Amino acid sequence: MSKKSYRAAINEALRQEMRRDPTIVLMGEDIAGGAGAPGEQDAWGGPLGVTKGLLAEFGRERILDTPLSESAFIGAAAGAAATGLRPVAELMFVDFMGVCFDQIFNQAAKFRYMFGGRARTPMVIRTMYGAGLRAASQHSQSLYPIFTHIPGLKVALPSSPYEAKGLLIAAIRDDDPVIFFENKMLYDDEEEVPDEPYAIPFGEANLTREGDHATIVAFGRMVKLANAAADRLEKAGISCNVVDPRTTSPLDTGTILECVEDTGRLVIVDEASPRCNMAADISALVAQEAFGALKAPIQMVCPPHVPVPFAPNLEDLYVPSAERIEAAVRAVMAYKAREAA
Amino acid sequence: MQMNREDLLQAYRRMRTIREFEERLHLEFATGEIPGFVHLYAGEEACAVGICMQLTDRDAIASTHRGHGHCLAKGVEVAGMMNEIYGRKSGLCGGKGGSMHIADLSKGMLGANGIVGGGPPLICGAALTAKVLKTGAVAVAFFGDGASNQGTTLESLNLASIWNLPAIFVCEDNGYAESTSSAYSVGGSQAGRAAGFGMPCHEVDGFDFFAVHDAAATAIARARAGEGPSMLHVRLSRYFGHFEGDATTYRAPGEVERLRAERDCIARFRKRVTEAALLDDADLDSADEAVTGEIEHAVADAKNAPLPSEADLLTDVYVAY
Ligand SMILES: Cc1ncc(C[n+]2csc(CCOP(=O)(O)OP(=O)(O)O)c2C)c(N)n1
Ligand SMILES: [Mg+2]
Numbered sequence: 001m002s003k004k005s006y007r008a009a010i011n012e013a014l015r016q017e018m019r020r021d022p023t024i025v026l027m028g029e030d031i032a033g034g035a036g037a038p039g040e041q042d043a044w045g046g047p048l049g050v051t052k053g054l055l056a057e058f059g060r061e062r063i064l065d066t067p068l069s070e071s072a073f074i075g076a077a078a079g080a081a082a083t084g085l086r087p088v089a090e091l092m093f094v095d096f097m098g099v100c101f102d103q104i105f106n107q108a109a110k111f112r113y114m115f116g117g118r119a120r121t122p123m124v125i126r127t128m129y130g131a132g133l134r135a136a137s138q139h140s141q142s143l144y145p146i147f148t149h150i151p152g153l154k155v156a157l158p159s160s161p162y163e164a165k166g167l168l169i170a171a172i173r174d175d176d177p178v179i180f181f182e183n184k185m186l187y188d189d190e191e192e193v194p195d196e197p198y199a200i201p202f203g204e205a206n207l208t209r210e211g212d213h214a215t216i217v218a219f220g221r222m223v224k225l226a227n228a229a230a231d232r233l234e235k236a237g238i239s240c241n242v243v244d245p246r247t248t249s250p251l252d253t254g255t256i257l258e259c260v261e262d263t264g265r266l267v268i269v270d271e272a273s274p275r276c277n278m279a280a281d282i283s284a285l286v287a288q289e290a291f292g293a294l295k296a297p298i299q300m301v302c303p304p305h306v307p308v309p310f311a312p313n314l315e316d317l318y319v320p321s322a323e324r325i326e327a328a329v330r331a332v333m334a335y336k337a338r339e340a341a
Numbered sequence: 342m343q344m345n346r347e348d349l350l351q352a353y354r355r356m357r358t359i360r361e362f363e364e365r366l367h368l369e370f371a372t373g374e375i376p377g378f379v380h381l382y383a384g385e386e387a388c389a390v391g392i393c394m395q396l397t398d399r400d401a402i403a404s405t406h407r408g409h410g411h412c413l414a415k416g417v418e419v420a421g422m423m424n425e426i427y428g429r430k431s432g433l434c435g436g437k438g439g440s441m442h443i444a445d446l447s448k449g450m451l452g453a454n455g456i457v458g459g460g461p462p463l464i465c466g467a468a469l470t471a472k473v474l475k476t477g478a479v480a481v482a483f484f485g486d487g488a489s490n491q492g493t494t495l496e497s498l499n500l501a502s503i504w505n506l507p508a509i510f511v512c513e514d515n516g517y518a519e520s521t522s523s524a525y526s527v528g529g530s531q532a533g534r535a536a537g538f539g540m541p542c543h544e545v546d547g548f549d550f551f552a553v554h555d556a557a558a559t560a561i562a563r564a565r566a567g568e569g570p571s572m573l574h575v576r577l578s579r580y581f582g583h584f585e586g587d588a589t590t591y592r593a594p595g596e597v598e599r600l601r602a603e604r605d606c607i608a609r610f611r612k613r614v615t616e617a618a619l620l621d622d623a624d625l626d627s628a629d630e631a632v633t634g635e636i637e638h639a640v641a642d643a644k645n646a647p648l649p650s651e652a653d654l655l656t657d658v659y660v661a662y
Contacts, residue, residue: 036525
């Protein structure tokens with residue numbers, strides 16, 4: 001056990017799995033860097049240094065820098081996965097899915113079903129998502145609901161360094177295609193992470209905090225903000241469950257429903273655009289399965305239905321904040337008070 | 342193609358504006374005041390200016406993430422750009438786009454682009470508009486050596502060819518896509534690719550303004566005459582990192598210093614026009630001075646300009662909703 005950053009935890013998961021399984025290869029743009037260049041090899045290790053240092057151990061046979069051709073290399077990962085390798089491809093920013101989505105959702109996702117259960121496509125696509133870096137509309141989106149929508153894909157959203165290592169190892173060992181969403185604002189976060197390999201099973205939510213009054217379900221970086229809001233509410237005598245579903249597909253509906261049954265109040269925090277996002281999905285689930293338990297209307301804390309703006313003051317307004325989460329919990333609490341009065 | 346004194350002075354002034362703009366941003370970025378990603382065009386000025394000075398506002402260009410030079414060469418206002426880069430309401434895009442999304446449709450500038458390979462298909466569209474509406478306009482796609490490997494780029498070459506579009510594809514080959522060299526990433530050659538799609542390719546020394554200018558003149562004339570698309574393969578170099586903050590350890594030691602000292606496009610231009618007595622040093626020095634003042638003013642103005650208002654977050658998503 002030692003303190004590791006989100007970045008280091010991901011790097012360690014890749015290294016340990018690659019040592020264990022020689023069929024694992026990494027591919028992506030500048031994941032080592034310096035290919036064919038006169039200067040340093042492994043110059044980048046990915047744009048934010050996440051894969052740095054792997055080249056020295058595994059060489060260019062297994063650490064494959066690609067040309068700027070996402071359709072070709074993401075598709076190649078799918079083809080390689082179907083024929084005996086276990087590729088981990090890096091789609092630098094999830095926004096770039098636009099140029100390679102066919103290979104993901106028509107090819108990799110559907111092989112197993114279309115081929116009558118006779119195919120396996122054990123690939124992982126690691127990708128960065130989320131607002132906060134002032135990276136504007138084409139580098140800041142939270143597109144996980146789109147992937148969650150596609151049958152055949154699994155989707156993981158690690159919310160901390162510990163989660164990142166365990167979920168990535170599970171993703172690599174999984175025999176289905178997994179889209180692994182790394183929040184770009186979390187790379188420098190640190191916490192205690194075991195040195196040995198461990199896998200966190202998909203579809204098992206993490207109840208990061210227990211409380212009696214309200215349930216907050218949050219995804220990715222929003223888990224951290226939800227806990228910050230819950231800390232403040234605790235001081236005001238309002239105690240919350242904070243549920244991190246960890247994976248949106250499969251989704252641990254059982255834990256969410258149990259928590260709603262216990263507290264009767266639900267706030268869902270989702271960084272994705274509000275139409276057809278996870279907050280909407282879970283709202284529908286709860287309305288269908290736990291309607292009778294609800295003491296207040298469900299609150300969704302999401303960005304507005306607009307692209308991510310560049311100007312820092314607008315971007316800060318755009319992303320859900322701990323303040324907005326706190327206000328939403330107070331709103332579900334106040335609703336009960338009004339009813340009783 | 343003959344250039345008169347005024348053209349030459351304008352070319353010089355535009356190249357110097359780009360250089361000064363980018364060198365200043367390099368310094369300002371380091372102070373932490375500029376948000377987001379910034380990719381600088383310094384070193385590549387002859388390419389944007391040599392081509393764009395032969396275009397009118399009706400002719401369209403599509404740019405890249407490294408877009409400041411294309412904007413300035415196409416006549417986009419310095420102040421509006423600077424304000425945009427600082428995320429101000431007075432920016433060309435109201436602060437919503439930033440460095441990677443500067444656009445000015447009134448100047449035929451269809452936008453910098455955060456998606457590599459995003460521009461070439463758009464340019465097929467702009468060229469189609471020119472063709473269908475018979476405007477006589479041409480459309481120019483700037484794209485990097487990295488972008489040349491994107492499916493969108495290769496599909497666009499084919500589309501422009503079979504539709505015989507008035508399009509020009511300018512491959513700005515600065516040798517790198519981020520840290521990856523084009524020697525590694527490009528299979529075959531740009532000229533071979535152009536030939537494969539049935540269009541001529543001009544091999545151009547991008548450090549030489551006049552070489553760019555002449556090749557562009559030929560390609561533009563061909564497009565305007567309805568004879569179809571061309572490619573320009575322009576070899577050049579960027580002086581700064583891929584983005585501000587890139588340590589550029591993948592480059593050879595001294596690579597940039599040597600290029601700056603021996604091949605710089607602006608120094609070369611100055612030498613050539615003064616030796617040929619087309620312009621004198623005094624003309625050029627006063628252009629330098631004017632440019633410095635303009636950039637200084639734009640930076641000071643942008644730093645003090647108001648931010649977008651809260652209400653701006655929700656506007657401009659649709660024309661009507
Ligand atoms: C579709 C897509 N993939 C990857 C990126 C990340 N990226 C931004 S610029 C760049 C390199 C571009 O190289 P090149 O086309 O040669 O242009 P240069 O930066 O050299 O001007 C990469 C990989 C992106 N923005 N869009
Ligand atoms: Mg390049």
